[in-house]
Amino acid sequence: MAGKSKRQIILEAAARSFRDKGYQATSMRDLADAISLKASSLYNHIGSKQEILRDICFDNANRFLSGMDDIDGQNIGPLEKIKALIELHIQVATEDITSVTAFNDEWRHLEDPDLSAFIQLRRNYENRFKKILETGMQTGVLTPTDPTVALYTLLSSVRWLYDWYKPERKPGLDLIRQQITSLLLKGLCQ
Amino acid sequence: MAGKSKRQIILEAAARSFRDKGYQATSMRDLADAISLKASSLYNHIGSKQEILRDICFDNANRFLSGMDDIDGQNIGPLEKIKALIELHIQVATEDITSVTAFNDEWRHLEDPDLSAFIQLRRNYENRFKKILETGMQTGVLTPTDPTVALYTLLSSVRWLYDWYKPERKPGLDLIRQQITSLLLKGLCQ
Numbered sequence: 276m277a278g279k280s281k282r283q284i285i286l287e288a289a290a291r292s293f294r295d296k297g298y299q300a301t302s303m304r305d306l307a308d309a310i311s312l313k314a315s316s317l318y319n320h321i322g323s324k325q326e327i328l329r330d331i332c333f334d335n336a337n338r339f340l341s342g343m344d345d346i347d348g349q350n351i352g353p354l355e356k357i358k359a360l361i362e363l364h365i366q367v368a369t370e371d372i373t374s375v376t377a378f379n380d381e382w383r384h385l386e387d388p389d390l391s392a393f394i395q396l397r398r399n400y401e402n403r404f405k406k407i408l409e410t411g412m413q414t415g416v417l418t419p420t421d422p423t424v425a426l427y428t429l430l431s432s433v434r435w436l437y438d439w440y441k442p443e444r445k446p447g448l449d450l451i452r453q454q455i456t457s458l459l460l461k462g463l464c465q
Numbered sequence: 466m467a468g469k470s471k472r473q474i475i476l477e478a479a480a481r482s483f484r485d486k487g488y489q490a491t492s493m494r495d496l497a498d499a500i501s502l503k504a505s506s507l508y509n510h511i512g513s514k515q516e517i518l519r520d521i522c523f524d525n526a527n528r529f530l531s532g533m534d535d536i537d538g539q540n541i542g543p544l545e546k547i548k549a550l551i552e553l554h555i556q557v558a559t560e561d562i563t564s565v566t567a568f569n570d571e572w573r574h575l576e577d578p579d580l581s582a583f584i585q586l587r588r589n590y591e592n593r594f595k596k597i598l599e600t601g602m603q604t605g606v607l608t609p610t611d612p613t614v615a616l617y618t619l620l621s622s623v624r625w626l627y628d629w630y631k632p633e634r635k636p637g638l639d640l641i642r643q644q645i646t647s648l649l650l651k652g653l654c655q
Contacts, residue, residue, distance in 0.1 A: 294570065297487020379569075380484065418651075420644040421636045427629065428645055432622035439617065446611045454610040455618055461608075462652025 281320050284310055289327045290373040298328060298384040329389050331373045332382045336396040338367065343403050353411035360404060361429060361456050368436040369448060375437035401426060417463050429459055471510050474500055479517045480563040488518060488574040519579050521563045522572045526586040533593050543601035550594060551619060551646050558626040559638060565627035591616060607653050619649055
């Protein structure tokens with residue numbers, strides 16, 4: 276895609292390599308090769324593999340938290356908030372390969388204090404999402420269930436898109452978004 | 466758990482290490498250390514890291530295919546079959562850590578001809594599952610959607626259990642199973 280910064284190109288190549296080989300087995304040399312840079316030039320843009328992982332994880336965490344701020348601050352009901360949050364996850368999963376790294380298992384390779392900070396952001400996001408689910412259950416819009424089970428089932432249900440989605444895939448992004456949100460919302464409702 | 470064979474203990478330790486460090490970064494030495502064996506003793510039980518991965522992937526693929534044979538052979542409707550298949554995925558995810566390896570990304574590290582054979586088994590399983598979904602749509606029991614989108618949303622939605630579930634977790638396995646299947650089946654239905 277045109278207009279991507281060198282930094283974004285590096286983060287995307289790293290996300291692919293972390294997914295395919297794992298964080299530990301990826302070297303800075305692999306990353307330089309993947310984007311046809313000399314290793315010495317790569318170091319002009321980024322200091323270490325750990326710094327790349329940190330950027331990927333915190334960029335994504337902040338994107339979800341900022342989405343949560345927008346959505347949760349609106350004067351709409353819990354069902355509309357949940358719909359908007361599912362759509363946010365679908366959007367991120369289909370437009371940015373780096374999200375697969377942050378939200379599958381690679382964040383486990385962060386080093387402290389980043390690891391603790393990241394877990395805290397993640398917990399914050401999940402707790403706010405659970406609160407919206409609980410409000411929906413208390414007001415009788417949603418079927419009463421364990422909010423953790425409901426939350427993780429929702430979040431997990433769109434994860435396959437990270438790996439599978441390409442713009443040329445059928446049935447197209449609009450229909451995919453509509454069918455997944457409809458399945459999940461109908462499943463949650465009373 | 467009592468009564469596990471040495472082979473099963475090795476496969477489980479390997480699945481944990483593949484998940485935490487990645488397949489490529491795991492050495493036979495790491496595996497021997499994880500189960501307090503000498504590396505030379507480990508080789509009495511298993512020939513190579515690739516052999517462990519192969520055993521894990523094919524054990525799990527065969528387990529799902531045999532579950533599919535049982536379920537699809539029964540004289541029940543598509544909705545009952547889908548319910549039984551979701552329950553099968555929940556059961557495997559909560560009782561065997563090695564399934565996380567086979568069904569997340571580690572199977573990508575299989576070498577041919579195993580890689581092609583595994584992809585073929587996987588495709589076979591998915592196609593049979595999609596056929597059941599399509600039958601449900603054609604007979605008007607399920608909402609018409611793209612069967613691939615429905616299938617991957619279902620399979621993906623229980624993946625978090627691999628990592629999260631422990632017998633002491635609340636609300637307990639029976640309720641978790643009931644809440645997840647209810648959410649998904651209600652979501653799929655007309």
